[in-house]
Amino acid sequence: GAVVSQHPSRVICKSGTSVKIECRSLDFQATTMFWYRQFPKKSLMLMATSNEGSKATYEQGVEKDKFLINHASLTLSTLTVTSAHPEDSSFYICSARVFDGGEQYFGPGTRLTVT
């Protein structure tokens, strides 16, 4: 099956710094990528949807200026958590889709800890 990778898998950063998470589709071109956030023992919450070459669409309550999403190519999307705070600590999962209605593949997730 198709593979989606995320890098890094774990990151620890200090409060006030920014951290970038990469999501790559390894063997297919993803027209749409999704970013989810998951708190411990909770469900996945969609943060934003990004289409290659256009601005991301954020879900209600998600701060655009805090969670910067860039989908510069058909195989790469990045999520940058700016000025991170301890409450941003979470598990972030990306997902990639080939076309509207097509299969959607999930990355392995990135565990962010802000100290």
Next chain:
Amino acid sequence: AQKITQTQPGMFVQEKEAVTLDCTYDTSDPSYGLFWYKQPSSGEMIFLIYQGSYDQQNATEGRYSLNFQKARKSANLVISASQLGDSAMYFCAMREANTGNQFYFGTGTSLTVIP
């Protein structure tokens, strides 16, 4: 209203026994898909099984089967011959055609297989 409802926060099953994880959904879209994912402690979302709204037969994938009752809007996952490695969180999800194929996830069920 919740799009996906999983009413069992935790379930236990004896090894080699079968277990049913409940999932009900809410949609007015005639075209939708239902998914089950397994999330072990590593965090990766593992696709298990898919059922389309127009599929006449219940989906099966190895030890996984989906009990699709369209009139009742339920899509329960049945795991037969449980193995210790089945211990994980299980998420039911739905994708509707009329909402841009966005995924809606349930709150998950934590399954523990007892030796």
